[in-house]
Amino acid sequence: MADQGGAAAAARAVCLGESMAVLLPDRPGPFEAVGAFRPSVGGAESNVAAALAALGVPTAWISRIGADGFGRRLTGDLAAAGVDVSAVAVDPHRPTGVYLKETGGSGLPHDLGPGRSRLHYYRTGSAASALSPALLDDPAAAALLDAAPLLHLTGITPALSDDCLALVRALLARRRPGRLVSFDLNWRPALWRRRDPAVLPELLDAADVLLLGADEAQDAFGAGDPQALRRRFPSPATLVVKDSGHLVTALDRDGRSVTEPALRVEVVEPTGAGDAFAAGYLAGTLRGLDQRSRLRLGHLAAAGALTAPTDHGTLPDARTVAALLAADERDWAATRVRASGIDSPVLPAPVPPAPDPVPAR
Known part of the structure; x- marks a missing residue:
């Protein structure tokens, strides 16, 4: 397990999934023109964990990292943000995943163009891709998962490996009274090109709170309208749809709907x-x-x-x-x-x- 101490209060939320080291360029332009990169950390689930902690919700993040400086940076930064990292496993054989951000606007050949950016991922074989149902037998992780009233997952995790998909299925099957499971689609087409996205609907429909972007849902499922998505995913107690017009609609299972700009x-x-x-x-x-x-x-x-x-x-x-x-x-x-x-x-x-x-x- 990671050696950083966790938050003092018992976690009310657990976020599970991969986070990565991020290398940010010191200037816009193609990589051959970049002078240096600044290290940072990123990942949907750990971003949510840090934001929940900042909102005063005691939160834990569960994942796997490599036995490397990037992994230590991840757990150190999250612990400093008030996130409990006590159930993060250190993998001695696999590395922490890395991605680099490319930004446009330099005017040089091969530039992406002003206001555009692209993320380049190097995560194949990462420590987090080895997450599996064996996690449920780990005492530290099991204690957090059993006690927290909220578990947050995303569609990134099941795209990482067969073992990761099996873990997400196992977590969704372990329902208990008083615990909500939230699931954010976080559609990543590049990841799903190597896997079968047909497994996603059953995972999404098993959540209590389902968060979707209308544009990503259109890309993944051919539907972006909130009512059409509500029909596509009838089981969650609440479906939250964010559209490109900056409106967000929450549709409850009983038919109530609230839209807020x-x-x-x-x-x-x-x-x-x-x-x-x-x-x-x-x-x-x-x-x-x-x-x-x-x-x-x-x-x-x-x-x-x-x-x-x-x-x-x-x-x-x-x-x-x-x-x-x-x-x-x-x-x-x-x-x-x-x-x-x-x-x-x-x-x-x-x-x-x-x-x-x-x-x-």
């Missing part, structure tokens, strides 16, 4: 916003908030990620969050989020900076 945000970096939304929505679910407030908390968490230069943003203070959750539709629509702060009719006007003092003559 995203806030208007001056975007700094889009990476991680979907994971932050999932964390906000799930935190609201664990707090017993009504459906609209869950969606709004998801939007607020996503806005924090969109206005941060890294994958992880921050939420405003509790008073600001409470005011925005309670705002009427007009005031919510009038709210603007920038890196410098939030402007909203329900919040006090920002205090302008004091003028420079006039020097004495």
